[in-house]
Amino acid sequence: MEESVFERDPSDPAHKEVNPLLKLALELGPLMVFFFANARGEWLIERFPVLANIGEPIFIATALFMAATAIALSVSWILIRSLPIMPLISGIVVLVFGALTLWLHNDTFIKMKPTIVNTLFGVILLGGLYFGKSLLGYVFDSAFKLNAEGWRKLTMRWGIFFLFLAVLNEVIWRSFSTDFWVAFKVWGTMPITLLFTFAQMPLVMKYSLEQETPEKAASKDK
Template sequence: MEQPIFETDPSDPARKEINPLLKLALELGPLMVFFFANARGAWLMERFPVLANIGEPIFIATALFMAATAIALAASWILVRSLPIMPLVSGIVVLIFGALTLWLHNETFIKMKPTIVNSLFGIILLGGLYFGKSLLGYVFDSAFKLNAEGWRKLTMRWGIFFLFLAVLNEVVWRSFSTDFWVAFKVWGTMPITLLFTFAQMPLIMKYSVEPAVQKATTKD
């Protein structure tokens, strides 16, 4: 039977696993390409004159960011025959807003991409809670198991955090230069996200539940 495009059940024996370092490279690679191309746009144009037709470094970076994102998604699909929902949604927004950036020659669109993605995730997570659904459990269930209260609290925190990132992106790109925004996107947003993720470990440990198989083994 054909594998679904989204992440499969982690308990499915047919599900392929990807090396954690390779997974990290696929997720962060496009962002690093974006940063490098913006910082070294003039250097790239000297060695690849065709890139000069695209325009300023930010537009070259946008084009390469789109290409790297498409390659990363394709590689993920080839390796595991599934696409994680969050990188997939983010990738779609990158391609749409990147295309608008290049077509209209307006960098505002690619700068708004993090705002749109983070707002979308935040609204979906908090909206799910409003209707009694802890949607984060469907995304992170393969990483750890929590009881209902744990998923509710973690979903609430991530929902608020995504909205915080959306507001933060708006403040940075509207208040500072393009180069500063690109650097902050890589060296600011990522560390903040990692710190927030690690800060959730006490909650995760508090509300973790043992798998049924492990419980049965312990009783025996």
């Protein structure tokens, strides 16, 4: 795959690694801002009366979520001169649907953002498999070195998982309160995703090129 500003080859001397804690903060920070602003919206309005012009806590949270997302992407670009493709796509959807939420004063748009993003990722990954491409390998190649079968299976699992998250988001926001939906994004979706990620480690280890020996490769072909 050709190098782009979105994903650079880690072996490139110009490539810069981000501190893991800083990377985690850049990825999860905007979501935590969203959760805090929604939970403490009234408190924020008391201290910053100008926020009352935006509306209810969910709209304040949306505005701050958009700002935090833009800041996180900007910091990532400044530090490593590249933008991870998945956070970039998610950020674009946040800004578009966040703008619609504030403009139309309808929180349905920001609630549908996870549905749109996860469906998009799921369809792209599974669609790539249909055409014989394990696209997840282009995203995680710097983290894992798997053989073709490993990437195919991992891509299939993540594609299905993204679609599961999309359906789950639809069920949650349509069935429960806004506060419950926001809390679930942080304390429900994140743990589920972490558990799923850890559950894939046996597959990653099994098909890792670094661990593979001729005997092991032969046993897989049987």
